[in-house]
Amino acid sequence: MQRLVLKRREFTLLQAFIYQHIGISLGDHKIYLVQARLAKRVKQLGLETFGEYYDYLVADTKGMELEYLSSLISTNVTSFFREQKQWEFLKTHLPSILERSNGRLRIWSAACSSGEEPYSLAMFLAEHLPNHYSQYDIKILATDVSSKVLKIAMSGVYSQKACLSLKEAYLRKYFTPVLMDGEAHYRISDELKKQIVFREFNLVTGEYGLFAHKAFDIIFCRNVMIYFDKPTQNTLVDRFHTILNKEGYLFIGSSEALTDMKKEFKSKSASIYQKV
Numbered sequence: 001m002q003r004l005v006l007k008r009r010e011f012t013l014l015q016a017f018i019y020q021h022i023g024i025s026l027g028d029h030k031i032y033l034v035q036a037r038l039a040k041r042v043k044q045l046g047l048e049t050f051g052e053y054y055d056y057l058v059a060d061t062k063g064m065e066l067e068y069l070s071s072l073i074s075t076n077v078t079s080f081f082r083e084q085k086q087w088e089f090l091k092t093h094l095p096s097i098l099e100r101s102n103g104r105l106r107i108w109s110a111a112c113s114s115g116e117e118p119y120s121l122a123m124f125l126a127e128h129l130p131n132h133y134s135q136y137d138i139k140i141l142a143t144d145v146s147s148k149v150l151k152i153a154m155s156g157v158y159s160q161k162a163c164l165s166l167k168e169a170y171l172r173k174y175f176t177p178v179l180m181d182g183e184a185h186y187r188i189s190d191e192l193k194k195q196i197v198f199r200e201f202n203l204v205t206g207e208y209g210l211f212a213h214k215a216f217d218i219i220f221c222r223n224v225m226i227y228f229d230k231p232t233q234n235t236l237v238d239r240f241h242t243i244l245n246k247e248g249y250l251f252i253g254s255s256e257a258l259t260d261m262k263k264e265f266k267s268k269s270a271s272i273y274q275k276v
C-alpha cells in the first residue's frame, strides 16, 4: 500500500481545525507526528489524501469524526493515583474541605481519560471517609472530549498492567477479577462506580453555562492544559475560577503551571492552587 504523505498545505488546514475544535495547539514541527497518527485513519475511511480527510472532517457536522480525531491527536496516558504528593495533600486537607462545604462535596475530573483518575478519587474517599455514603453528599463528575476513552472509563474494567500502580489491598477491596478476551482483568466495584457521572465535554469549546448552578470544591485538570496555548489555558483557568467555590482547589499536572492568570488563585503546593 502506498505511503500517505501529509503536505504542508494540508497540515496547515488540519492544524487550524484542531486548534479551533479541540484547543490543541500543534507547532509546525508536529507535521510528522500528525502524519503518523492520522495515516491509518485516512486509509481506513477509504480516502486517498489528508486533504480529503480535512474535507471529511469539515463535512462531519455531528462531530463524530472530531471525537475520533481528538483521541488520535492527544495522548490518553493516565494511571491510578498519579502524582502521589497531590493525594497526600488531599488527605491532609480533606477534613477542612468537608467542614467548609458542610459535608457536600462536588469534584470534577476534567479530562479523565480512561477513568483511572476519577476512580482513584472514589477509592481515596472510600478509604479516608469510611462511612461517607451515609454521612456525606459526595458526587464526582468525570469528563473527557474522547468518547473512546470514556467508554473504557464507564466499563470500569482494567488490564493487569493498568492496575500495577494500585496497592494489592485496593485491588482486593475495590475490584473483582474478570476474564476479558482470555486475559485477566479487574472490574471496579459498582458501589464506587455509582458515585461518578461520566460525560463527554470539550474543555475548550464546551458550554460552561451547564455548570452555572453547580459549584465545585475540587477540580482535577491534570496533564491536558499542556496541549493548549497560553490564551486557551488562561481562558480555561478563568472558567475554573468561576465555577469553583471560594477556597476550592484546582489540581493540575506536575509539568504544568498557572502563570498570567487574570483571576486569583493561591499556590498551595506544586501543581495545587486554591481559589482566593
Ligand SMILES: C[S@@+](CC[C@H](N)C(=O)[O-])C[C@H]1O[C@@H](n2cnc3c(N)ncnc32)[C@H](O)[C@@H]1O
Pocket (backbone or CB within 6 Å): 022, 023, 024, 070, 071, 074, 075, 076, 077, 078, 079, 082, 110, 111, 112, 113, 114, 117, 143, 144, 145, 146, 149, 201, 202, 203, 204, 205, 221, 222, 223, 224, 227, 253
Ligand atoms: C494525558 S490524559 C490525562 C488524564 C488524567 N487527567 C491524568 O492526568 O492522568 C489527557 C486527556 O485529555 C483529553 N483531552 C484533550 N483535549 C481535550 C479537550 N479539549 N477537552 C477535554 N479533554 C481533552 C484527552 O482525550 C485525554 O484523555
